[in-house]
Amino acid sequence: MHGAGAGSQEVQMAARILLIDTKPSRSHHLEEALSAAGFQVLATVDEQDDLYARMTELAPDAVIVDADLPSRDTLEHLAQLGRRFPKPIVMLSEDEDAETSLEAARAGVSAYVVDTLAPATVRSLVNVAISHFQAHSQLRTEISRIQQSLEQRKAIDRAKCLLMERQGIGEEAAYGRLRKMAMDRRLSLYELACELLE
């Protein structure tokens, strides 16, 4: 197998990756993307796993960890225990990589790599992880936005029914009244609906 993104023509072993993540929907897709990019994903482990045992047993070339997990501090300690354990990627960063480090920190990705891994391979690995973490959080934002707008529509519908019932008017008239009241009071339809329903 060719070194992922290394631009090297030499045949070499695929870099062996360990993922630490507690969100299966994200880690599943990341595993696929990493494999497609030529990496070998050894396992995805939970933060409650015994990382000392897993790291010794699997001896990964790199670890991708959700930076929102406290277990990063365990990886920091492992990095101190010898060359065979991956080191935090910021430690390798020169000026050109500082931007990547910052982007990774913002995306919530943290990476640990052994120093024998080619810099280009490291960059390709981190870029795949960053784009997946970003895509996942965008998806989450989108889903929560859709959920929110569904909830708002439900509330407005219920407020409309309440007006129809109380004032014995039709659906269109009720909706018209809601809109006028909201405009007069400079509230959104949803805010007014919530008030009426209280």
Added chain:
Amino acid sequence: MATEQANPDANGPLETRELRLGIIPLTDCAPLVVARELGFFAEQGLDVTLSREASWANIRDKVQLGALDGAQMLGPMPLAGSLGVAGPRKPMVTAFNLSLNGNAITVSRRLHERMCRRDPRAMAQRPVTAEALRQIIETDRLAGAPPLTFAMVFPVSNHNYQLRYWLASAGIDPDRDVRIIVIPPQFVASNLECGRIDGFCVGEPWNSYAVSRGIGCSLITSYEIWNNGPEKVFAVTEEWAARHPATHRAVLLALLRACRWLDEPDNRRTAARLLARPEYVGVPESVLTPTLVGRFRDGLDNTVRYLPDFMVFSRYGANFPWRSHGLWFGLQMMRWGQIGDYSELEGAVQRTYRPDIYRDAAEAAGLSVPEKDWKTEGLHAQEWLLKAARYPIRMATDRFFDGRAYDPADPHRYLGGFRIGRRPRRAGG
């Protein structure tokens, strides 16, 4: 090299009003939470967002990369950054100590019972020594049993150094006789319960939590290991400090107020209520309150100990960034092989610890400040008055539990006095 005179630009307008400061969900993030919630930051014209971070590594990286303006840090972290120990090398600055004391060493009930059976006389002593533990380790070794495992929170932390200090004082070599690992504090109780570890050294509320759940017994507090030793600090990068002298001073003024507010006994319960909120520590008020009001249930018996100085935020000149404290951390790094020699240490301490910036802020607040940057530790068994100050400052006991004295003027003699530890190379050698 940093200048000794505080930057006169500190008197100018704020360089920025909006700040992002990092905290870790622990009881001693209180000064930052209080400064935000009680409006002490706002009073200084600052709009501060507190960013709750999951790990010390995140705190370090985000401050170094500029994603955070500053943060609550473990005492040894800024010096480690300046030296490039256990992380990237980036000159850091601390001009404010946030708290004294607050940690403890807790072991599983099973290990505590073994210790009591093994040496009841040693276990009756207070504070509890590691003597019974040493005997157990000896027996286990002869029987070919695997070594006991202890957890702490980060390679450069008080927790690491306090655990090692206590073990080594009984003749246990922490690198040879036990296994020391890092487990985030919120997970230590469950790891102790399932037997993955035998003990740990962490901060609050996690000792109280383990004891209240009947999982562990706290053998000794960090207060007892070193009376009123420094714990957390507020730190920024040297670059940030140079670019934001007025903002830095404003942050310090807000933190000074917050710390003084926290040391009014009546306010500690309010602090517990604030810290309990999910965006801060996120554990029940009932777990946070006892140690904040100086009540510590150690689980050794059924009593609650009254330790009014279990956690100190302001009194005894607590906020002053003593260079001698920085050097003490550096000497622990030497003792345990994190740095090879002394050559860079004193310079790094001078550059990282900035009492000049503290003095400038504290004097603006009308507070008395120490005249010297260094002090000897371990000589005061009672409260004392620090007279080398604008007006005398009430200071506390500063004993180490093994009775040693630490004179920062003679660091080699101090380090040489410990039987266990890596033999450091002498400066230039």
